[in-house]
Amino acid sequence: MSGTILITGATSGFGHATAKLFAKNGWKVIGTGRRAERLAALKDEIGGAFHGMVFDITDEAAMASEFAALPAEFQEIDVLVNNAGLALGTATAPNVPLKDWHTMVNTNITGLLNITHHLLPILIERRGMIVNLSSVAAHWPYAGGNVYAGTKAFLRQFSLGLRSDMHGKGVRVTSIEPGMCETEFTVVRTGGDQSASDTLYKGVNPILPEDIANTIQWVASQPKHININSIELMPVNQSFAGFQVHRDV
Ligand code: NDP
Ligand code: 8X3
Secondary structure, X not given: OOOEEEEOOXXXXXXXXXXXXXXXXXXXXXXXXXXXXXXXXXXXXXXXXXXXXEXXXXXXXXXXXXXXXXXXXXXXXXXXXXXXXXXXXXXXXXXXXXXXXXXXXXXXXXXXXXXXXXXHHHHHHOOOEEEEEOXXXXXXXXXXXXXXXHHHHHHHHHHXXXXXXXXXXXXEEEEEEEOOEOOOHHHHHOOOOHHHHHHHHOOOOOEOHHHHHHHHHHHHOOOOOOOOOEEEEOOOOOOOOOOOOOOOO
16 A cells, blocks of 8 residues: 655654655655754655655644645645654653643644644545554553653544544544654653663663554555554563552651
């Protein structure tokens, strides 16, 4: 199968690897992000099968004007990968800047809803597919996960709800819920601390962006009568800890 895929957050990590893999497999790829130079580099690498859209996903008007300028040959979108997102900080509440909570909600939820709402008519017309990047954090709480984990739990449940709304329309929806993957995620989360990121992943043998790209490719290549509802995946070296118990003395 091939067609046209739109990937939000194609300038880094999962989105970047997914853009390259789908282009290699003959798809037309639309990639979004704020960093124009990275999208231009993808265009240089992929060529005419790639179209970059530069906008901040929290800016609905900027998104709409990019779609208004979308070339005709990229308009028949078959797959939307809602990948753009971020975590900010690992501090426990309330020692968290409120603006960081707002940024995570505006990016991971509101921006994602804006683009999803915009594209649902064409996805319904084309009996297409939506792949949402949730997280293990949607299921497994940890101290400091607070709003980030909350946004990813929203995304998992929104995916399942969309499945219900798409009943009978032939539109497929998948929630992908990865654990630790080494991308720019932790550099962003720590406010630019590359060494904190290196330390976190050292010896973990984490998931690679290409592993997620392969997962998305596998989901999209299932027969049309199959919907993969959700996939949770982790590095072997990441697993679960028990509940924490505090005792009053
Ligand atoms: P990266 O930080 O490497 O990539 C994030 C992407 O999101 C970038 O392309 C960035 O583009 C884009 N983005 C962030 N904010 C905005 C914004 N306001 N407007 C437009 N684009 C934005 O992270 P990952 O590849 O690791 O993460 C991708 C998704 O996977 C995220 O939703 C993340 O929560 C999720 N995830 C990550 C895991 C991990 O361990 N890495 C595990 C589970 C889920 P730009 O900066 O150019 O705008
Ligand atoms: C991020 C995955 O394991 O770092 O969504 O919380 S984890």
